[in-house]
Amino acid sequence: MAASQVLRSEWTKIRSVSSTVWTLSLAAVVTIALGILISLLSKNEFDRMSVKDRLSFDPTFISFAGMSLGQLAMIVFGVLVVSNEYSTGMIRTSLAAVPQRGMFLSGKITVAAVLALVVGLVTSFVAFFLGQAALGPHRASIGDTGVLRAVIGGGLYMTLIAVFSMGVATMLRSPMLSLGILMPFFFLISNILGAVSATKKVGRYLPDQAGSKIMQVVTPLGDDTPYGPWGGFGIMVLWVIAALLGGYALLKKRDA
């Protein structure tokens, strides 16, 4: 069984269902639109900001503000790519065609991850340029130190969010259960842990908080985060690897 065959097969699968199109376009539209909106609001707010806030002002990061909501669509994409197989019963047909389960899973995740990366990078660049246009005089330039890294990082961040969701969905199989755990985790729990000072130190090791560090260009004043942009990214990668290994171990062991 050649890996290229599995990749082609998974590409046919992913392009032939409508959920791929609507989840990915929703992720892009929400991220970009919300980013522009918040960039506009920030521009108008700038003159009333304190000195401390002005020094921490990070135009690049502000243009990615829409990602907090857009990533939810990315999570739905990742979950559906995997759990569609289970909820429809297609998994049996798929595993009968590709009995090497590691090959099956890696093929599926590679195709979905590459697609998420393409959409993520386009989204990230568009969100950056439109966001900077909205920021007007306070804008950052793509040539500024760390900005290109942050913009590419935005695309990588969205990809990893999707891949992490694929790993979790492989473990849990059910789309409702997967979304029921991932959505509140990223939208509520992570934010709450990050906002409360007592749990802040724990919260910043969560995948989204660690990973989003890569989109920051200006480190906020008084920020004592013990890792840099790539350090945070590395932490997120570890989360993703853990989710994938968990998914693989269960897929390998379980009856289909």
Added chain:
Amino acid sequence: MIELVGLTKRYGEKVAVNNLSFTVRPGIVTGFLGPNGAGKSTTMRMVLGLDHPTTGDVRIDGRHYDHLKDPLKYIGALLDAKAMHGGRSAFNHLLCLAQSNGIPRARVHEVLDTVGLTAVARKKAKGFSLGMGQRLGIAGALLGDPRILMFDEPVNGLDPEGIHWIRNLMKSLAAQGRTVFVSSHLMSEMALTADHLVVIGQGRLLADTSMADFIQQNSRSYVRIRSPQRERLLDVLHGAGITVVESGSGTLEVDGGKPEHIGELAAQHQIVLHELSPQQASLEEAFMQLTAESVEYHAHADTPHAPPEPRREWGSDWKRGA
């Protein structure tokens, strides 16, 4: 060829498949028969490597399923007609399967044509009727032009025309020298299509025999007699050295007896007969008897002392089904 050796599957305490050993040979249709819940589907999933056996082994042409290169070219299976993504078109469903096994795209059109779905190839599978879904599943099984085909309850829910089509398809596949392994819970269905019979009940092998032998051994013929002078008749028959079985509701049964002979005996002794009829036990009844002890879900589980009435329900059921 499919070889099962000591195949066992346990779910906790429950044994779904119990030490099953048999071989499915090429060139014939092998029927895999058993009541609902006997372990047929579990066995078939283990053949495809979907479920892991607790102990034992299954080999396809001498190899484990996951060691087959491009398995769809060795064995094609229809396990569940609904095992597909409803939002995907029939063509794309088959295309993704073909690509995973290096099967050319042209073959997708061929099998769609074979099963008669060319006209709806671009339609989403969720709009398909059960029969169309079944045909699409069969198209998937045929995709790799495999030497071995396996169908789990392929006629379930089909209209008579669909059933006829599947029967002929299975026979023609076997006639081409392929191995055809098909499960059913209907003896009547197997009698029409299978050359060889593997019967299981509660996961255990009950019979592994040719269809002809099974029919010969199990089609019991007997004479049914009803008489108001039952005691006298019994005496007369015993006196003539005829063994009589008393079945329920006052009727008598004589195995292998000739109605002429019994009628003449009764006339000689001036015994009134209300019924004297030659009977042929159906294969369905033979199957019922074979699996009686191993039926998992009895229709009257709460009334264990009731007479064996469910038998009749069985017969009427398969007659409707056939």
